[in-house]
Amino acid sequence: xxxxxxxxxxxxxxxxxxxxxxxxxxxxxxxxxxxxxxxxxxxxxxxxxxxxxxxxxxxxxxxxxxxxxxxxxxxxxxxxxxxxxxxxxxxxxxxxxxxxxxxxxxxxxxxxxxxxxxxxxxxxxxxxxxxxxxxxxxxxxxxxxxxxxxxxxxxxxxxxxxxxxxxxxxxxxxxxxxxxxxxxxxxxxxxxxxxxxxxxxxxxxxxxxxxxxxxxxxxxxxxxxxxxxxxxxxxxxxxxxxxxxxxxxxxxxxxxxx
Amino acid sequence: xxxxxxxxxxxxxxxxxxxxxxxxxxxxxxxxxxxxxxxxxxxxxxxxxxxxxxxxxxxxxxxxxxxxxxxxxxxxxxxxxxxxxxxxxxxxxxxxxxxxxxxxxxxxxxxxxxxxxxxxxxxxxxxxxxxxxxxxxxxxxxxxxxxxxxxxxxxxxxxxxxxxxxxxxxxxxxxxxxxxxxxxxxxxxxxxxxxxxxxxxxxxxxxxxxxxxxxxxxxxxxxxxxxxxxxxxxxxxxxxxxxxxxxxxxxxxxxxxxxxxxxxxxxxxxxxxxxxxxxxxxxxxxxxxxxxxxxxxxxxxxxxxxxxxxxxxxxxxxxxxxxxxxxxxxxxxxxxxxxxxxxxxxxxxxxxxxxxxxxxxxxxxxxxxxxxxxxx
Numbered sequence: 001x002x003x004x005x006x007x008x009x010x011x012x013x014x015x016x017x018x019x020x021x022x023x024x025x026x027x028x029x030x031x032x033x034x035x036x037x038x039x040x041x042x043x044x045x046x047x048x049x050x051x052x053x054x055x056x057x058x059x060x061x062x063x064x065x066x067x068x069x070x071x072x073x074x075x076x077x078x079x080x081x082x083x084x085x086x087x088x089x090x091x092x093x094x095x096x097x098x099x100x101x102x103x104x105x106x107x108x109x110x111x112x113x114x115x116x117x118x119x120x121x122x123x124x125x126x127x128x129x130x131x132x133x134x135x136x137x138x139x140x141x142x143x144x145x146x147x148x149x150x151x152x153x154x155x156x157x158x159x160x161x162x163x164x165x166x167x168x169x170x171x172x173x174x175x176x177x178x179x180x181x182x183x184x185x186x187x188x189x190x191x192x193x194x195x196x197x198x199x200x201x202x203x204x205x206x207x208x209x210x211x212x213x214x215x216x217x218x219x220x221x222x223x224x225x226x227x228x229x230x231x232x233x234x235x236x237x238x239x240x241x242x243x244x245x246x247x248x249x250x251x252x253x254x255x256x257x258x
Numbered sequence: 259x260x261x262x263x264x265x266x267x268x269x270x271x272x273x274x275x276x277x278x279x280x281x282x283x284x285x286x287x288x289x290x291x292x293x294x295x296x297x298x299x300x301x302x303x304x305x306x307x308x309x310x311x312x313x314x315x316x317x318x319x320x321x322x323x324x325x326x327x328x329x330x331x332x333x334x335x336x337x338x339x340x341x342x343x344x345x346x347x348x349x350x351x352x353x354x355x356x357x358x359x360x361x362x363x364x365x366x367x368x369x370x371x372x373x374x375x376x377x378x379x380x381x382x383x384x385x386x387x388x389x390x391x392x393x394x395x396x397x398x399x400x401x402x403x404x405x406x407x408x409x410x411x412x413x414x415x416x417x418x419x420x421x422x423x424x425x426x427x428x429x430x431x432x433x434x435x436x437x438x439x440x441x442x443x444x445x446x447x448x449x450x451x452x453x454x455x456x457x458x459x460x461x462x463x464x465x466x467x468x469x470x471x472x473x474x475x476x477x478x479x480x481x482x483x484x485x486x487x488x489x490x491x492x493x494x495x496x497x498x499x500x501x502x503x504x505x506x507x508x509x510x511x512x513x514x515x516x517x518x519x520x521x522x523x524x525x526x527x528x529x530x531x532x533x534x535x536x537x538x539x540x541x542x543x544x545x546x547x548x549x550x551x552x553x554x555x556x557x558x559x560x561x562x563x564x565x566x567x568x569x570x571x572x573x574x575x576x577x578x579x580x581x582x583x584x585x586x587x588x589x590x591x592x593x594x595x596x597x598x599x600x601x602x603x604x605x606x607x608x609x610x611x612x613x614x615x616x617x618x619x620x621x622x623x624x625x626x627x628x629x630x631x632x633x634x
Binding site for chain 1: 290291493494495497498501504505506508509524525526529530532533538568569572573574575576577578580581584
């Protein structure tokens with residue numbers, strides 16, 4: 001159902017920038033794993049997963065319950081996991097220390113260089129870079145917005161200009177409500193082709209509906225028109241309700257859950 | 259709790275893997291391969307689904323008008339001390355040791371009724387003894403009692419007390435013997451000048467925990483971003499510290515319990531802090547003489563405040579746990595604290611901040627994030 005709304009029904013799109021926004025009451029990490037599973041299932045795909053929020057064991061346990069072995073994908077080379085929760089960027093970079101010291105000002109450059117290295121090693125694959133999440137990238141940059149914007153811009157050029165990868169970025173919808181913070185949110189919005197908002201129901205938490213996703217396309221996509229007619233559609237985009245279970249996620253149009 | 263998804267069916271593999279882990283008496287196997295420790299408050303444990311998962315970050319949003327976050331911190335610390343678990347405590351006071359003196363003591367154990375019957379029997383015997391000897395016998399008995407009490411205390415501190423969650427009496431003081439332990443460390447946010455120093459302290463604390471003995475460390479940081487401490491207004495550094503702490507906890511046998519004054523942070527930073535937490539609670543005050551409230555709640559006099567459940571642990575699973583009710587009344591009756599679900603399911607729009615208006619808005623109000631009060 002979500003695939004139809006996203007336009008992922010037939011083949012995966014290439015060179016897109018997807019932005020997922022979540023809230024404290026409804027976390028969107030399930031959506032990242034859902035899309036990750038989808039990408040890994042297609043042949044000749046490569047995923048670079050930057051994990052800042054949870055350890056690898058957390059992701060792999062959840063994915064295993066859904067029939068996707070992340071460790072196996074890692075061994076086969078279709079998944080590169082960059083753990084930035086327990087390690088720092090400097091520990092990850094294999095650059096000589098001189099270069100690391102020069103770049104001390106902007107550590108995110110090192111992360112970007114790592115992306116480039118992986119992309120050059122394996123050209124021609126349908127590559128996705130997944131970052132969980134951008135707000136923690138800002139924390140790593142110690143709140144230096146210019147560095148974060150540079151980094152995001154470089155990543156975007158990989159997708160749009162060089163057309164060698166796609167981006168899937170997670171950020172928080174509610175973390176940019178201060179006036180001086182809105183610029184970052186606007187910047188992220190501007191970068192992306194598709195925005196997915198994950199918000200709780202307005203009536204609060206419920207056991208059978210965990211929240212709703214609202215998909216907003218900024219560039220034309222091959223969206224299946226039939227399903228979108230069913231879903232509610234407001235000025236922001238197409239909305240679907242979802243229910244999470246251990247081994248799957250159910251998406252359904254509001255009121256149609258049995 | 260049905261919402262935890264527990265059923266009578268258990269997977270064989272799961273049970274075996276749990277059994278293979280040598281469990282310490284103070285932990286319980288939790289869902290999804292986690293192990294739980296007690297928060298020291300049995301009602302809160304129940305709401306959290308059995309306890310706090312090891313490796314998680316608990317955050318309590320403080321309220322300006324109510325000091326109940328201190329109560330929760332005290333209970334959390336007291337339980338760790340009674341279990342002999344290493345403790346790292348930090349607060350913005352210049353002498354954090356003084357806070358340790360306010361940690362509640364164990365309330366009377368269940369054996370007490372037996373003791374009282376014993377005493378009655380002895381009284382009966384004593385009647386037969388000539389009255390002159392009575393004084394002498396009483397003296398001896400009191401000496402013996404004291405010896406017994408000492409022995410019991412030593413036993414307790416050695417870990418023969420196998421209770422998962424003890425009951426504490428806030429009016430009592432925890433025995434000095436527990437506080438004198440070498441595993442209790444204190445730090446002050448006024449003397450520890452930099453956050454990196456605090457970070458090092460936490461790291462040292464976690465690396466010291468012995469894996470073989472299944473030691474579980476407790477880190478309690480009270481009012482982390484309070485203006486008295488040196489970390490006030492160092493927003494990004496504090497977030498960096500929290501991110502580091504989260505990463506460290508996940509790989510070590512420790513739990514962190516942090517309370518922070520959310521109103522003193524900028525709105526966007528407060529949200530970022532909330533995103534960092536595994537378990538997020540907020541405390542709210544009960545306004546004095548709220549007549550509307552008193553009418554609605556029958557046991558109004560016993561209630562001292564409210565605790566709101568904002569986030570429950572979601573470790574190794576994607577399914578969120580939905581609490582039966584988000585607001586619980588904190589009651590103080592018969593020397594013990596208890597949490598009780600409010601009968602009317604209250605949903606309130608003012609998350610964290612003390613509601614400026616009538617507290618009855620807690621009990622009856624519109625949905626959490628409706629654009630208009632009439633919308634559902």
